[in-house]
Amino acid sequence: MAMWALLSGLRGDLTVYAAVQAELRRQRVDTLFVLGDLIGPEREANALLERLQQPRRGDLQPHCIYGWWEEQLLAERGFRGERRADALRQSGGEAAVAALLQAVDPGHMAWLASLQFGFVELDCALLHGSSTDVGDSLTADTAPLQLLDRLTRMEANRLFTARSGEQFCVELCGGGIESRLRDLEGERQQHQSVPSRKVIGVGSGLHYTLYDPGSDHIAFRRAGGPIHATGRGFV
Amino acid sequence: MAHAVISCLHANLAATEAVLCDIDQLGIDTITCLGDLVGYGPQPNEVVELIRARQIPSCQGCWDEDIIEGLNSCECSYPSQLAERRGQRAHHWTAAQLSEENKAFLASLPLSLRRDRLLFVHGSPNSQHEYLLPDMNAFAALERVEAAQADTLFCGHTHRPYVRELREGVIKMRLRRAVANPGPDIEREVDLPVRRIVNAGSVGEPRHGGTSATYVIHHEQDDSVEIREVPYDVERTCQAIVAAGLPPLFAWRLRHGFEYAERADDASHVCER
Ligand SMILES: [Zn+2]
Ligand SMILES: [Zn+2]
Numbered sequence: 001m002a003m004w005a006l007l008s009g010l011r012g013d014l015t016v017y018a019a020v021q022a023e024l025r026r027q028r029v030d031t032l033f034v035l036g037d038l039i040g041p042e043r044e045a046n047a048l049l050e051r052l053q054q055p056r057r058g059d060l061q062p063h064c065i066y067g068w069w070e071e072q073l074l075a076e077r078g079f080r081g082e083r084r085a086d087a088l089r090q091s092g093g094e095a096a097v098a099a100l101l102q103a104v105d106p107g108h109m110a111w112l113a114s115l116q117f118g119f120v121e122l123d124c125a126l127l128h129g130s131s132t133d134v135g136d137s138l139t140a141d142t143a144p145l146q147l148l149d150r151l152t153r154m155e156a157n158r159l160f161t162a163r164s165g166e167q168f169c170v171e172l173c174g175g176g177i178e179s180r181l182r183d184l185e186g187e188r189q190q191h192q193s194v195p196s197r198k199v200i201g202v203g204s205g206l207h208y209t210l211y212d213p214g215s216d217h218i219a220f221r222r223a224g225g226p227i228h229a230t231g232r233g234f235v
Numbered sequence: 236m237a238h239a240v241i242s243c244l245h246a247n248l249a250a251t252e253a254v255l256c257d258i259d260q261l262g263i264d265t266i267t268c269l270g271d272l273v274g275y276g277p278q279p280n281e282v283v284e285l286i287r288a289r290q291i292p293s294c295q296g297c298w299d300e301d302i303i304e305g306l307n308s309c310e311c312s313y314p315s316q317l318a319e320r321r322g323q324r325a326h327h328w329t330a331a332q333l334s335e336e337n338k339a340f341l342a343s344l345p346l347s348l349r350r351d352r353l354l355f356v357h358g359s360p361n362s363q364h365e366y367l368l369p370d371m372n373a374f375a376a377l378e379r380v381e382a383a384q385a386d387t388l389f390c391g392h393t394h395r396p397y398v399r400e401l402r403e404g405v406i407k408m409r410l411r412r413a414v415a416n417p418g419p420d421i422e423r424e425v426d427l428p429v430r431r432i433v434n435a436g437s438v439g440e441p442r443h444g445g446t447s448a449t450y451v452i453h454h455e456q457d458d459s460v461e462i463r464e465v466p467y468d469v470e471r472t473c474q475a476i477v478a479a480g481l482p483p484l485f486a487w488r489l490r491h492g493f494e495y496a497e498r499a500d501d502a503s504h505v506c507e508r
Contacts, residue, residue: 132361144406144425149378167413174407177427179373183397184443184462192373194406203413220413 002030004121004211005060008067008128008162009204011040012103014048016205019223021059029210032060033119035162035202036067036128039112041092041099049108066115067128068135068163073100079113087135122213125156129163136161138199140168147199148172158198160211165204167220172197237261240355240435241450242269242391243296244286246276246329247439247489248475250448251285253467254438263452267348269391270296270357272341275440275485277475279329282439283337295344296357297364297392302330303342321482328481347383353453354385358392367432369397377401380430387431389451396436396449396462402429433460439472446492 005024010017024032038052039045052062066074068087076085076097085097104112117134118127129136130150138147138161147170151159175194180187200218202209210219239258244251258266268291273279275298286293333341346363348355359365360383367376367390376399380388404427411420436449443449447464454461473486 140410140412143381144408145374145378145381145404145427148374148406152372152375169411171409171411172406173409175405175424177373177377177404178402179376180400180402181369181397182399182462183369183395184445184449184464190373194374207413218411 003028004031004033004213005029005208006033006035006126006160006162006202006211007205007208008035008202009037009040009165010034010048011037011069011205012043012045012048013205014051016223017048017051019206020208021056023221023223024060025058027210029060032062033126033160034062034064035126035160036065036134037069037162037204038064038067039069039073039100039104041069041096041103043103045103046105046108049104049111053111063119064115065118065126065128066112066134069100070112070115071134072097073104074109074113076101077106077109079109120154120156123156124158124160124211124213125151125154126160127154128161130154130159130161135163137163139164139166139201140170142170142199144170144172148194148197151197151199157196158200158216160200160202160209162202162204164201165207166201167203167207167209168201169218170199172199236265236455237263238265238267238453238455239263239450240267240269240389240433240453241291241438242357242435243271243394243437243440244268244273244276244282245271245298245437245439246273246279246282247448247472248276248278248281248285249468249471250439250465251282253465254448254450254463255285255289257463257465258450261452266291267355267389268293269355269389269435270294270344270363271298271391271437272296273302273329273333274298275325275481276472277479277481278472279333280337283333283340287337287340292348293344294348294355294357295341295346295363298326298329299341299344300363301326302333303338321484324482325485328479349385352384352386353389354380354383354387355389356383357390359390360385360388363392366393367434368393369395369399369434373401374404376432377404377427377430380432381428385430387433387453389433389435389453391435391437393434394437394440394442395434396443396451397432397434398451398460398462399432399434400429401427401431404428431460436462440489441492444492446489 072085072088206223357363452461476486
C-alpha cells in the first residue's frame with residue numbers, strides 16, 4: 001500500500017509547502033492530508049491558498065481540513081453564526097485578529113468555509129485537534145485516559161492530530177479496568193481491556209509525518225527546507 | 236450524615252411530593268436536585284414552586300434549558316418523528332404554562348453543583364444532553380469523572396438509576412517522540428484512579444421498568460449509595476396529563492413504567508446544535 005503524508009501548521013508559508021511537496025515527489029507517497037492551520041497571522045496566505053486549491057503540475061493533490069486559525073477567521077468573518085474569533089482575541093488581542101484578517105483575501109472564504117472538520121479514512125481519524133474541539137491540543141504528555149477517550153469518541157484505531165505541533169506517537173498497548181454496576185436488577189461486574197490504539201501528532205510546518213496504512217508504520221520527517229539544514233526527524 | 240439526590244421530576248407533582256415525603260420521613264435534610272423539573276408532566280409551575288419553596292439546590296436539566304433557550308436540539312434525541320412531535324407539543328405546552336417568575340428561576344440554575352469531590356450534573360459534565368448510560372465504555376465513563384476533578388459524579392437524564400464503580404484501571408503505553416536523538420521508546424504503565432458514577436434515576440418519569448419514582452441517598456459516613464424506589468399515586472398524574480391535553484402516551488408510559496418507550500435512539504449522540 002502506498003503511504004500517506006500528513007502535515008499541518010503551514011500558516012501561509014508557501015516556501016515550506018513547496019519544500020514538502022518537492023520531497024514527497026521522491027517518495028512512495030500517494031495521498032497528502034493537510035490537517036489545518038493553512039493560514040496564520042504572521043504572513044499573507046493567498047499564494048499558498050491558491051496553490052492548495054489549484055495544485056501545480058507534479059504536486060500531490062492535498063486533502064485539507066480546517067484548523068484552529070481557519071476556525072478563528074471563519075468565525076470573525078461571520079461563517080459561524082453569532083460567534084467571533086473570541087479565542088484569538090483573548091490570546092492575541094485585536095492586533096492578532098486584524099493581522100489574520102489581513103492575511104487572507106475574502107475571495108478564499110468560500111473555499112475555507114467548505115473545508116471539513118476532519119476525515120475518517122480506513123480505521124484512522126484525521127483531525128486538527130480532537131473530536132471534542134478543533135483547539136484540543138493533544139501531546140505526548142496528555143493523560144492516556146484522555147487519549148483513549150478521544151479515540152473512543154471517534155471510534156477509530158488511529159487518531160492523527162496536529163494542534164500541538166508536536167511529532168509523537170503514543171501507543172496504548174495493554175491494561176484494563178473493572179466496572180461494578182448496581183441497579184434495581186442487582187449487581188454485576190465487568191472487565192474491559194484497553195484496546196490497541198495509537199494517537200499520532202503529525203508535527204507542524206517542515207515537520208511532517210509519513211504513514212503506511214498497510215504496515216501501520218509511522219515515520220517522522222523534516223523537509224530539507226530553507227530554514228535549518230539539520231534534520232530533526234527520524235525514520 | 237445522609238444526603239438525598241433527586242433528578243428528572245418532569246412536572247409530576249404526585250411523584251415529587253411522594254419522594255420528598257420519603258426523604259423527610261428518613262430525617263434527611265440535605266437534598267440536591269439534578270434538573271429536568273419540567274417537561275412531559277402536567278404540573279410544571281407546581282413542581283418548580285415546590286423546589287423553590289423547599290430551597291433545594293438544583294442544576295439545570297435539558298428540558299429546563301430548552302424551555303429557556305427555545306428548542307434547539309435536533310430530532311436526533313427522538314426515536315421517531317411522531318415522538319418528536321409529541322416532545323415538541325409538551326415543550327410548547329410547558330413554555331406556555333410556566334410563569335415568567337418560574338422561567339426566570341429555571342434560567343438561573345447552574346449547570347453543575349460541587350461539594351468537595353462530589354459533582355452534581357444533569358447529563359454529563361460536558362453537556363446536559365449527554366447520556367451516561369450504565370453500559371457506556373468504562374474508560375470513557377471514567378474520563379468524564381476524572382476530567383471534572385470529582386471522586387463521585389451524580390447525574391440523571393437517563394431516567395434509570397444505577398451506581399457504577401470504576402476501579403483497578405491501568406493503561407500501558409509506549410511513547411515515541413521525534414527529537415534529535417530519539418533513543419528507545421519509553422514504556423509506561425499508568426494507574427487510573429477509582430471513581431464512581433451515581434445516576435439518581437427519575438422522580439417523575441421513570442424508565443427502569445417499573446412505575447415507582449426513584450432517587451438515591453448518599454450516606455457520607457461509609458460513602459455508600461442507596462437506590463430508593465417510592466410508589467406514588469400514578470393515576471393522579473395520568474389524569475392530569477389527559478386533562479391538560481398533553482399526549483396521552485405520556486400517561487400510558489407512566490402507568491406501565493415502560494423501559495423503552497420513546498427512549499432516544501442513539502443515546503451516545505450529543506446534539507451539537
Ligand atoms: Zn429527564
Ligand atoms: Zn434530561
